[in-house]
Amino acid sequence: MLETIEVPRPEPRAGHVVVRLGATSVNPVDCKLRSGAVTFLGEPPFTLGFDLSGTVVDVGDGVTEFRSGDEVFGMVHSRTGTYSEYVLARAGSLAPRPANVDHHTAAALPTAALTARQALDLAKVVAGERVLIHAAAGGVGHLAVQLAVLRGARVICTARAANHEFLRDLGADEVIDYTATDFTTAVRDVDVVLDLVGGDYGSRSLRVLRPDGRYVTAQQSDAGEDPRVALVTGAPSPAQLAEIGELVGAGRVRVHIDQAIPLAQAGKAHELSESGRVRGKLVLTPW
Template identity: 50%
Template sequence: MTVIELAQPGGPEVLRPATRPVPTPGLGEVLVRVRAVSINPVDTKVRRNGPLPTLPAVLGWDVSGEVVAVGPFVNEFAVGDEVFGMLAFPEQPGAYAEYVLARAGDITIKPAELSHTDAAAMTLAALTAEQALEKMNLRAGQRILIHAGAGGVGHYAVQLARARGAHVIATASAHNMDFVRSLGADEVIDYRARPFEEQVQGLDAVLDTVGGDTATRSLEVLRPGGWLVCIAAQPDAARAQALGVHAARILVYPSRAGLNTLVKLVEAGRLRSHVSRTFPLAQVADAHRAQETGRTVGKLVLTVP
């Protein structure tokens, strides 16, 4: 089978095609014929800096495809099932390939409403958003600020927060504001026009997907007892305590239950992926270059013929 390997960390040019044997599923595993793989910022960070347990390595955690073999003690899936999920994150990846092994607990049945492209996009990013909202216990009627509402995690978070009945405020650049409104945001802030902390105050929750000083500044817009959840930076615990607010950084984890929550929302017409561009697997280096511009709306996806 064809895979995309990197022999050492570096720029996009280190991603090279290679041939490996098709693996055999072990206990609790299924073999998936890959149809689409999502690109995430973590892919480019690991490519540049590691860590990777073994080299040469195959990147990629988000996958959608068909089951072609099942290992012992797998009863949930059968050959021919269309599935999607996030593979054993943050352990050794491997989805940039024609075939990949997946733990049965990390995948679920792909709904008919989702293409393989959209399903692959809706794994790490949407699970991150859902787990962040769960961490802050976001409830109906609460006001939440979601940073980078047009981004990979952000565009799912806007929809998921709206599905929970929250009043959703999101930041975006001026040319993405209409897109973020189309996702269901009640208010959209042009963060380049004026600092967001001058535009909102007294919020119940903030989801920081940006990092840098955004986390510290976000603490200032929360009401006492409010929640800041970060996915890109460690929040200032001392400052949070002084302000009487909660703050935490989360790392997404595989969850079939979480995927099934997403599936129900997809089937209800309340959650969708926005894939701004697709690339053939062979053009993965170009996909990484596009991801590293930081200007992607929604997600980038690799397609596997």
């Protein structure tokens, strides 16, 4: 259950800053934590949210990276999450927000872009390789498509027909409508699969992978013990986030915001996320 409550503004702990929220964003894991499908934050009540963009308003002891007034974005993993007007964040998990990247765009990035980037790193994607991306139109997927294209990969996507033009605009070479065509009949011998769906997409993906290919999944799947299989867990990395922020600021990576919704309507945002039909990212705003 989601509930809006009044709490005191957090005090800055050592190594932490307090950030006034500019925007946060919804990740599917937020909905899974709300429903109890995943429990890694412990027993409720806790504040949801991992992504933030905002302004530093208080600095704890030992923080040298930031001062009050600095614009930052990043990933916060704690029970005092980012669906909040003021957020306590570890200074070491934040990066400076580029001046030409607005709060909505910056808040959409941390979990999705870091997961996309770290998945491509894990798969060691290099120029010329064919990369199949499942759920390419979503938050992680649409960024993974662009980051893979920047590495010189040829990108094949699974998505509904309504998202094909969107994905081709982002640089996808081929798009498979998974509602009409079984991808295992449409593609073969790919170098890398990035699976953002999971379940039986695991074993099916292994069937279209080269013998020396790599399958990286962000979701539990039935791919089993195959040595080509790896699970990615998006982790905070201010250095990688700063690089991604620069790419976005330079217009080399585009962030698609499906909708920006006030935090007070987070329940509506969760319903949309759980529909599985969000294109790009859902952003939450504090006003």
